[in-house]
Amino acid sequence: MTLRRLILRRSLEILVIFFLILSGLFFLFHLAPGDPVSRMVDPSMSPEDAELLVSQLGLDQPLWLRYLYYLKNFCTGDFGISFHYGRPVVEVIGERLPNTILLFTTSIILSALAGISWGKLVAWYKGKRVDTVVTITSLVCHTLFLPWIALLFIWVFAYKIGGFPLNGMISPELWSDPASGWFVKALDILHHMLLPLLTLSIIHVGEYLLIMRSSMLETLSEDYILTARAKGLSEKRIRNRHAGPNASLPVVTNVGLSLAFSINGGALTETVFTWPGIGRELIFAVSNNDYPLALASFLFISIVVLVANLVVDVLYAYLDPRIRY
Amino acid sequence: METKSRPTETILNVDQVHKTYQDVRSLFRKSALTITALNRVSLEIKRGEVFGLVGASGSGKTTLARLVLKLEEFEAGSIRFNETEIRNLKGKDLKAFRRKVQLIPQDPYQSLNPYLSIHDTLLEPLSIHKIGSRDTRTKIISQSLEAAGLNPAEDFFTRYPHQLSGGQRQRAAIARALVLKPEFMIADEPTSMLDASISFNIFRLLIKIQKSQKVTFLFITHDLAAARFFCDRIAVIYQGDIVESGTTEKVIQDPKSEYTRALIRAQPKFSFAKTTRPT
């Protein structure tokens, strides 16, 4: 199967899954105890506005019509008005989504790269002291409770030592200053991003490193490694050219499989560091009964996970010729 | 001693059996690849004989065995066992059929459930078919084990597969096939995983069983020499087609098909030894 065909097929599957999630959410919202109208319409709205919104969302129609309205509104990007912000939900999401993608993808890519390269080395020194120390450290890193370690980082680095911002993504005074150029702004974002990034990465590096280590050990007992040895290749070449690429395949698979779990961590990190991302928005919306926002945030988080899954699949097919042929 | 009763009676009749597989990997291609495992294969096995099916891996010989055992379905043709079509067997009839046809598997390391003791493994067919009381069951199990050359049988009751050697496991698998006293046994490359001297003893055991229990054998192998040793008649199968069949001696002495000739040519020659050693 060619790469293009694979992408097409996976995209199709993903569309179906997304459609199911979309429909599932609708029925959840409309069949849960309580009044669906009050969920979608801000109680503080004027009656005329509320009526307009009700007819726009089709909330006065029978269930199946409402469902069609819902699908149509999704396609046109109409998710209603956020109770809290008083603005169309899609605007809020549009602002938040890039921030989440920035933090999330950076941390996943960084930790996958670090996990693969360190795991490769550690496996090579199996049974030595380095191996034991690194393995146990990764175990500890992997099982650290994320919100707690985030609080700890804020307490230590931002409060005790200082030098790191306590929260947010930007320093407002710097951004309102017309004198600061794009480079300063980028640096400012990076400065704010460091602690959340570190938090997210620490959890993932541990996981990926452990997977890479055991995958590497398994690969080293494969027959083609023996061939490589018999060919007279140096150990380093065997490690980097033959064992490494094969061993990293399961790590890639695992990144894909645990993406949904990783996004949980992403949302928690955003919340603790008040990083203006979509995960934090969802948690905030749920706490404040801002249903339109919660619904839309969840949908977009699902889209992020699904697309990331697609990317991982394609990457895997690219790395393993047995998948595409 | 009973001489061959009605030697011409047919026990198994395979008629124009056709079986194809879809290549799973190309399921999403525009034209899904279909592999023909068996191409309108016909053969007839007489009661009491040893029939050999010789072919390379992937030639369809194991597929045929699985069809006869009713482990898989086939598209066209018919398989009749004792004049009964097995294709639509269900429920009670299927159970009765299962009692009469047994399999000696290829891989003794994989054919015994690692979590069952030898006794429990042999007990299972008896309890499925509700044969005998508790005491008679133990007796049947001992007899089967001893018939398969595991002496004394009681020593093996509590053992688990991983505590046995390869040859012993294969004997246990044979004993399991024997507990139901089948009429027809299929041996699917029963020695290909075993070392030469052990596999030779397994052959001898099978011959002994065949003689003493009057079982009909379908013997599946890739090795012409083994087929010659064991079989009355053989059929050579190549890529889903039976290219040749007849009595063993005739096929080997006077092969008609090109493939059979190639098979015979591929056998070790020992030309250096022939001249010095009497046959």
Add this chain to the structure above:
Amino acid sequence: MLKALARKSHTLERFLEGWSLFYENTVGRIGLFLLLFFALMAVCSYIPPLIDPMYHPMTGVDPEVFRSTPPSPTHWLGTDNIGRDLLSQLLTGARIAFLVGITAAFMSIVFGTLIGMIAGYAGKVLDSLLMRFADMIMVMPSLLVVLLLSSLFGQLNIWIIVLLISLFRWPGIARVIRAQTLSLKQRPFIDMARVAGASHLRIVFRHILPNVLPMALLYMTFRVTSAIIVEAALAFLGFGDPNTVSWGMMLQWVWKTGHMFQAPYWLLPPGICISLITLSFYMMGRAMEEVLDPRLRKEEQRI
């Protein structure tokens, strides 16, 4: 003595062999001792309220304390801002963690094993349907879904949370068990059972189940950790069961009441406990994996 007995019983023999391998494993041993420590904590959680009602983790308030106080002879770990004893909260937290972790993990194992075996054994349409369904659940962030549900259905009690966690965490196990079932199905002993006339039910429960059970138990330890983490995160975000104390909830209190910079004695213990209890289950799981997975101890078979 034990060895003589073991020769008679296959299960016991395997268990003893596995146990000795497990115990030789440093990681496994550390995990086991940590776990025993937490079990002890959970057992001890019943003691403080018996000594004095003011040690009750939820309702007990020290009448002399009006704000969060550091460790003292009467409150070994200090108190929270309304004068509740932190130690007794911490001990109760251990109990809740065990309860949530083990029941949720057990339930997801039961779902996962059954669905995985059915999908793998039945194959064809049922297999693809079940696995697509599993894939769909797998791409849903469980924590966020539970959050969404709790906003729709109101405050969830601890049992509903456990049920929801297990409903969202079975697909991983189902996939593994399905893969194992598929490879078992290829193994000739399944064919042999069919040739002997065994029914599907018999094959699944007598021949496949015992072979996948060790793997299922192994995954249970990993599921315990994820269940504990999800529950703690929920509680941390304020969606826990308000009638129980959990470590996640303690963290939420210290965070929301703004004590995190002033009261390290309050911030540190719950976080350490959550991290360590998940670590201990994880370590046990890793050690078990090495015992169960023959590929990881290949050198033994190679002669």
Add this chain to the structure above:
Amino acid sequence: MTLLEVENLSIAYQTRGGVSLAVDAASFSLEKGKSLGIVGESGCGKTTIGMGLLRLLPENGIIQDGKVLFEGQDLLQISEDEMRTIRWKKISMIFQAAMNAWNPVQRVGEQIVEAIRIHYPDYSRDRAVKEVEDLYQLVDIPRNRLFNYPHEYSGGMKQRAIIAMALTCHPDLIIADEPTTALDVIVQDQIIQKIKEIQKELSIAVIFISHDIGMVAEVCHDIMVMYKGKIVEVGKREEVFVTPMHPYTKSLLSSYLTLDGVFDFEDKANETVCQPDTIIDSHICGYIQHCQEADSSCLREAPRWQEITPTHKALCRLCK
């Protein structure tokens, strides 16, 4: 001229149960351009010898004692770096057909070119590719398959490509470890013929390891029979085949089924294989449980090497 001389090679494996001896004081030699077959059951130590010669034992394998003199140089004494220059350039291997000897994510041609360029760093890539193409012609694989992935090859093709790779650096010795197991009978024969042909034409010495005594006899000048880690009989193939001396060799030959019935197998095969193994003193003959010729003296005394002809000898007290 002697190419390889192995003296008293003992190799053991470290297991959880302790140290187990896999090869017990093996001594043999091989002339330049000749071929030697090692025959024995699985687990008799034949593969271990092959791996030991190249010092490619698994981590828990220990070479306890002995010398491996290759062109007069003891391979067990040189450093790992020096050993790497010996591997493939002087001694190469043809692996078991059942093994995944190819790295699944690299193109086959790439892997062969790598073997050349490691040992001849001054070769350009094009020159290396050219050489591989010639070798492909030699082993009858179409040139355009060179840069396919391993999974696109059939079993026989993979094996032929392995042979091509083994020849890349013009080695003096090739160790072929069960090169035809798991292949079809006809393909098996093709591979055997190919190895034979190459051995003759390029006059490369070959050590051919197999469980199949018939296969070994097809290819090799000399045959060495192993049982439970010990060499039990050595000789020219005619000698071993026509006048086998060790009871184990006899049983191997008598259980060998052939098309024309060269060997009479009816009477000699033993039925004692299923006796439970009991632990026996290590110094007495390891085959005693299955031996039909053993007498009471075999239980007391260690077996001795008996020389039948200058080239043919067996480790058995009874054969003369």
